[in-house]
Amino acid sequence: MTIATYSAHQQDFPAARWRAEFPLLQRSVRGQPLAYLDNAATTQKPQAVIDAEARYYREINANIHRGVHWLSEQATAAHEGARERVRRFLNAREAAEIIFVRGTTEAINLVAQSYGRANLGPGDEVLITGLEHHSNIVPWQMVCAQTGATLKVATLDDTGSVRMDEFRRLLGARTRLVAVAHVSNALGTVNPVREMIDLAHAQGVPVLVDGAQAVAHTPVDVQALDCDFYAFSGHKLYAPTGIGALYGRRALLDAMPPWQGGGDMIRTVSFEGSTWNDLPYKFEAGTPHIAGAIGLGAAIEYLGEVGLEAVAAYEHELLIYGTALLQEIPGLRMIGTAAHKAGILSFVIDGLHAHDIGTVLDTEGVAIRAGHHCAMPVMEHFGVPATARASLAFYNTREDLDRLAQALRRAVEMFVR
CATH class of the missing domain: 3.40.640.10 (Type I PLP-dependent aspartate aminotransferase-like (Major domain))
Structure with missing residues (x-):
C-alpha cells in the first residue's frame, strides 16, 4: 500500500481525542510540540x-x-x-x-x-x-x-x-x-x-x-x-x-x-x-x-474503553503509512521486514550512526529510541551495531510520522550529502 492509497479508516479512530487525555503529550520539547515515538520503551500515562x-x-x-x-x-x-x-x-x-x-x-x-x-x-x-x-x-x-x-x-x-x-x-x-x-x-x-x-x-x-x-x-x-x-x-x-x-x-x-x-x-x-x-x-x-x-x-x-481491536487496526495502518514514508528517504534501510509486524519501525541510514539520528531528531521534538534495544543478538544477525526505532501507540498520528520523516530528511541533508 502506498501513501496515496493509504486507508481512510484511521479517520474513524479518534486518536486526537485520546491524545488529549495524556498530559505529557501536551507539552513542548526543545521548543517543538512533542512527537513521542518511543512507546516500545515505555508508554505515556492517561490522566485516568x-x-x-x-x-x-x-x-x-x-x-x-x-x-x-x-x-x-x-x-x-x-x-x-x-x-x-x-x-x-x-x-x-x-x-x-x-x-x-x-x-x-x-x-x-x-x-x-x-x-x-x-x-x-x-x-x-x-x-x-x-x-x-x-x-x-x-x-x-x-x-x-x-x-x-x-x-x-x-x-x-x-x-x-x-x-x-x-x-x-x-x-x-x-x-x-x-x-x-x-x-x-x-x-x-x-x-x-x-x-x-x-x-x-x-x-x-x-x-x-x-x-x-x-x-x-x-x-x-x-x-x-x-x-x-x-x-x-x-x-x-x-x-x-x-x-x-x-x-x-x-x-x-x-x-x-x-x-x-x-x-x-x-x-x-x-x-x-x-x-x-x-x-x-x-x-x-x-x-x-x-x-x-x-x-x-x-x-x-x-x-x-478505547478498544484493543480498534487500536490494533489503527496502529497497523499507521505502520503501513510510516513504512511507506521512510522507504522514500535516501539511504534508509528498514531492519525487520516480516510479513506479520506490530507498530515498530526499525531502520539504519547510510553514513549516520543510530545515536546521531536520535540526537538530531530530538532537536526537532521527535522522540525515538536508538541503540541495540536490549536485543544484541538481533543486531548481530543483521550486521549492524544499532538501529533507530520509532514505535507506535494509539495516540500517535500521521502528523507524528510526517515530522519523523521530515526530521530524517534534514538529517540526511545535513550530515550525509
Missing part, C-alpha cells in the same frame, strides 16, 4: 491512570491483606480488584493464576528460578528464538549454568522472522521448556506463538510467552493461546512503572517452589521450617507495589 494512583495515596493508603482497619480493607479490595481486571484482560481461568511482579523481566526470572531450577538438569534443553529481548535470554543462561541444562536458539531469516523449520528441528526429546516473544521489541515481528505452543505441547513441553510488546497492541487470550506462562509489564501498557503480571497455569504454579521468601508468601514460620501461602501469594513476598497494581487496573479499564 495518574488519578487512580494518586487517589490511592490520597484516600486509602495502607498496607494490604494483614490489616484489620478500614483503610487496609479498602486498599486490599482495590489491589485485589486490579488482579481481577488483569485476569479478565488475559482471560485467565481464575485470579489465583495472576501474580503481580515488577514487570516482564521479574516474571521471566521467577519462572526460570522456580520452575526451571526444579525441573531442569544436565542434558535438558531450553528453546528460545533469535528475536528475544535480553530479559528472555539471560535468565535462561543463568538457570542453565545452575542446572547443567543447555540453551538452544532458533535463528532468524533475512526478514527477521523465526525459521520455523529450525524451531521444529530444535524442539526435541530433551526440550524441557520453550520461551518465546509474542512480538519482537527490536523489529516488531509477530511470532506465530499459537503454532509454537501447539508444536511444544505435542511433545509435552510447557511454553512461556513474553508478552511485553503485545498486550498494548492486540487482544490476548491465554486460554485460546493455551500457553503455560504469559508475562507483561505495566509501563508498556499505559500503566505505572514497577508493576507487571505473570499468568501461570495453576497446576504448574501449585507445583513450583517459592522464589523469594518473606512476608505474605508464608502460612507459618518457625526456626525449624516454614510453610507457604496459597496462590497467588506464594510468589508475592513482601509489601507489593499497591499503587502500581491499582494503576495497572485503571490502565486496563481505560484500554477497554
Whole structure:
C-alpha cells in the first residue's frame, strides 16, 4: 500500500481525542510540540491512570491483606480488584493464576528460578528464538549454568522472522521448556506463538510467552493461546512503572517452589521450617507495589474503553503509512521486514550512526529510541551495531510520522550529502 492509497479508516479512530487525555503529550520539547515515538520503551500515562494512583495515596493508603482497619480493607479490595481486571484482560481461568511482579523481566526470572531450577538438569534443553529481548535470554543462561541444562536458539531469516523449520528441528526429546516473544521489541515481528505452543505441547513441553510488546497492541487470550506462562509489564501498557503480571497455569504454579521468601508468601514460620501461602501469594513476598497494581487496573479499564481491536487496526495502518514514508528517504534501510509486524519501525541510514539520528531528531521534538534495544543478538544477525526505532501507540498520528520523516530528511541533508 502506498501513501496515496493509504486507508481512510484511521479517520474513524479518534486518536486526537485520546491524545488529549495524556498530559505529557501536551507539552513542548526543545521548543517543538512533542512527537513521542518511543512507546516500545515505555508508554505515556492517561490522566485516568495518574488519578487512580494518586487517589490511592490520597484516600486509602495502607498496607494490604494483614490489616484489620478500614483503610487496609479498602486498599486490599482495590489491589485485589486490579488482579481481577488483569485476569479478565488475559482471560485467565481464575485470579489465583495472576501474580503481580515488577514487570516482564521479574516474571521471566521467577519462572526460570522456580520452575526451571526444579525441573531442569544436565542434558535438558531450553528453546528460545533469535528475536528475544535480553530479559528472555539471560535468565535462561543463568538457570542453565545452575542446572547443567543447555540453551538452544532458533535463528532468524533475512526478514527477521523465526525459521520455523529450525524451531521444529530444535524442539526435541530433551526440550524441557520453550520461551518465546509474542512480538519482537527490536523489529516488531509477530511470532506465530499459537503454532509454537501447539508444536511444544505435542511433545509435552510447557511454553512461556513474553508478552511485553503485545498486550498494548492486540487482544490476548491465554486460554485460546493455551500457553503455560504469559508475562507483561505495566509501563508498556499505559500503566505505572514497577508493576507487571505473570499468568501461570495453576497446576504448574501449585507445583513450583517459592522464589523469594518473606512476608505474605508464608502460612507459618518457625526456626525449624516454614510453610507457604496459597496462590497467588506464594510468589508475592513482601509489601507489593499497591499503587502500581491499582494503576495497572485503571490502565486496563481505560484500554477497554478505547478498544484493543480498534487500536490494533489503527496502529497497523499507521505502520503501513510510516513504512511507506521512510522507504522514500535516501539511504534508509528498514531492519525487520516480516510479513506479520506490530507498530515498530526499525531502520539504519547510510553514513549516520543510530545515536546521531536520535540526537538530531530530538532537536526537532521527535522522540525515538536508538541503540541495540536490549536485543544484541538481533543486531548481530543483521550486521549492524544499532538501529533507530520509532514505535507506535494509539495516540500517535500521521502528523507524528510526517515530522519523523521530515526530521530524517534534514538529517540526511545535513550530515550525509
